[in-house]
Amino acid sequence: MFNSMSNSDHHLISLxxxxxGKLHLRQIYAFLLRTSLIRNSNVFHHFLSRLALSLVPRDIDYSRRVFSHRSNPSVSHCNTMIRAFSVSQTxxxxxxxxxxxxxxxxxxxxxxxxSFAxxxxxxxxxxxxxxxxxxxxxxDGFLSDSLLMTTLMDLYSTCENSTYACKVFDEIPHRDTVxxxxxxSCFLSNKRTRDVLLLFDKMKNEVDGCGKPDAVTCLLALQACASLGALDFGEKVHYFIDENGLGGALNLSNTLVSMYSRxxxxxxxxxxxNRMSEKNVVSWTAMISGLAMNGFGREAIEAFxxxxxxxxxxxxxxxxxxLSACSHSxxxxxxxxxxxxxxxGEFKIQPNLHHYGCIVDLLGRARLLDKAYSLITSMEMxxxxxxxxxxxxACRVQGNVELGERVISHLIExxxxxAGDYVLLLNTxxxxxxxxxxxxxxxxxxxKKIHTKPGCSAIELQGTVHEFIVDDNSHLRKEKIYKMLAEINQQLKIAGYVADITSELHNLDSEEEKGHALTYHSEKLAIAFGILATPPGTTIRVTKNLRTCVDCHNFAKFVSDVYDRVVIVRDRSRFHHFKGGSCSCNDFW
DNA sequence: ATAGGGTTAG
Structure with a gap:
């Protein structure tokens, strides 16, 4: 038997x-209509694929029209059209x-x-x-289709339902690395970062037939480390990458740069x-942002x-x-x-909200609050x-009550x-x-039943991340930690530290209940645990979910001096490097 | 018949 496809079909399809370009395809379409070749299903399939999926820029309207002209679309025609929509703006x-x-x-x-739907x-x-x-x-009876199930997991992950995603995962018959x-990826984007690290370990040890970690696994694990500030674990992943020859990929190196800076x-x-043989914008951006975050403004400008x-x-x-490098420094x-x-227009990039945000921050730190306010009101967006x-x-740092009130009314509008905004105003x-x-x-x-988000700090010891919240009572070594904290307070007092627990009120509920009983912000607990559990001289690295308050900032300064430790606190947006009684930042004065 | 599926850097 001859192949049913004729030679001329071959030529047409390769054409x-x-x-x-769009014009070319329109000409071809007119030709196909004129010659009735459009009725050839195979030819139509190739035409629609080219038009809907690989044409740049995409023209979904034209594709839709071409598709709807077909009276008897086949499965592949329908699939191509649905797939085209899945990558379109609609x-x-x-x-x-x-x-x-x-x-x-x-x-x-x-x-x-x-899957496309x-x-x-x-x-x-x-x-x-x-x-x-x-x-x-x-x-339809497709529950045993692993690829389809994986897409389904991604749906639940995107819709912030990691529980459903897990359920689907548990029922996949043959789970592979993907x-x-x-x-x-689901845990990473749904605030279950610690679970990402647990899974990485599981995969590494090949527990119950899970897939072996690949470059993507490492990428995700590194992002989790970055988000948690888990340096030890990040180094472990780095080692795994090198050991298994997964390095060399640009995206992995870029993520490593970002992880280490974060x-x-x-x-x-x-x-x-420096060891990267090839660098792209992402690499440079990772480096510049990293320097910015750590308060190395000059170096960031140099890198730029x-x-x-x-x-x-x-x-x-x-x-x-x-710009954030400039503002932070x-x-x-x-x-x-x-x-x-x-x-x-020098960089061919118009300022977006992030850029304006940096300048507002910059002006705020320079005490030019009114200028910052008028910049916001004059933005084109x-x-x-x-x-x-x-x-x-900025209003809070500078105690500008009048502007603070005006700003919160904008937020309410x-x-x-x-909750955090009210706390800022309250502290102002x-x-x-x-x-x-x-x-x-x-x-x-x-x-208004506004409940404040509890502050949460994490510290990593030998690959394990320990988390603390305000007045935390859950840690296994809590008694020792509280005892340590009492001792630290005593030592710091001798050095001249005065606790200031009234000016910053992160946890209103407990504050009210306890009156003036001792309340401990999570970073103090984490720092105390760090001093307790690491040998003298070890750098203490703490990661916090909110902004560090004035009192804790001051506390860390004293600790770095009295206990002769480098204390590195990462808060919501940046790092504070404490050493010998002072901090690299200029947030508080 | 045609050819088509899952994760992934700043």
Missing amino acids: IVSST PGEGFRLFRSLRRKSSLPPNPLSS LKCCIKSGDLLGGLQIHGKIVS SWNVLL CGAMDKAYQVF NEMLKFGISPEEQTLTGL GLVDEGTMFFEKMRS KPDSTIWRTLLG LKAEE YSSVGKWEKVTELRSLMKE
Whole structure:
């Protein structure tokens, strides 16, 4: 038998596959219509694939029209169209197309169309649509399709339902490295970072037939380390990468640079960075942002200039890193200059909200609060809650009650006010002694049932991350820790430290209940644990979820002097390197 | 018949 496809089909298809640009494809389409070759299903398939999936820029409207002209689309035609929607700006349409084709029975059950439809729901964050597809998967009998199940996990992960994702994972018949990786990715994006590390260990030890960690696994584990500030574990992953020959990939090296900087280990970050044979914008951005975060503003600017010398153009994130370097290090003139260069189009990138945020922060630290306020009101885009919150933080540091009140009204107007914002205002009041305002705001918060997020600090010892919350009682060695803390307080008092527990009120509920009983912020507990559990002279690294308060900041300064330890605290946005009684930052004065 | 699926850097 001859192959049913003729020679001319071959030519036509190769012409379609190699076609470039929209005009070219339109000409081909006209030709196909004129010659009735469009009726050839195979030819149509190739045409639609080219048009809907590989044309740049994509033209989803044209694809949709071409598709709807076909009276009897085959499974592959439908799948191509649904897939095209899944990577378009209107993924919801892909799901609706899938549903209507299935309802009209013009699309027989097949795992691929379900997979593409799921992708559509993932992209549009449509949990309800995804649940409908899940139902179809069950009734179609595709539950044993591992690839489809993996996509389903990703749906639940994106829709912030890690419990469902786990359930699906448990029922996958043959779990391979990718299924495990999706689970890791799920935990990473759903605030279950510690579970990522547990899973990594499990995979490394090949417990109950899980896949062996690959480059993606390491990438995810490194991100988890970065987020937790788990340096020891990060080094372990680094070692694993080298040992298994997974290194060399640009994305892995870039993630390593980022992980080391986000763990406050700039020497290690430099080491990886310098040894990279190839560097792209992402590498430079990671380095610049890392330097910024650690308070090395000058070095960040140097790195930026060097990057330009290599002929690499900055991206939005690069400039965010650069500007935040200037703000964190108080380089007002430099920051302003780079910002002006941006606005004049020198980098071909227009300022976005992040960039404005950095400048607001910069002006705030330079005590130019009014200038910061007028910059926000003059922006071409609508200010978001983060930018107002930045200004509110500056108001708190400088005790500017009047502006603080104005800022919070903006936040309320945006319906974006959070417990932390009220705490900032509260602390602004208390820092200037407006006690009646404090009482007033407190009862308002009680009325509105605003509950503050508890501060949480983590410290890593030999690969294990220990977490503490305010007044934590859960740790195995709590008695020893509290005893240690009492002793530290005594030592610090001798050195001149005065505890200031009234000006910063992170946990209002417990504060009210206990009156003036001793309350311990989580970072103090973590630092005390660090002193207790590590030999003298060891650097203490603490990671905190909120901003460090004035009192804890002061506490850490004294500890670094009295106990002769380097204390590195990573808070919400940056690092504080304490050494010999002082801190690298200029946040508090 | 055609060819088509899962995770992943700053």
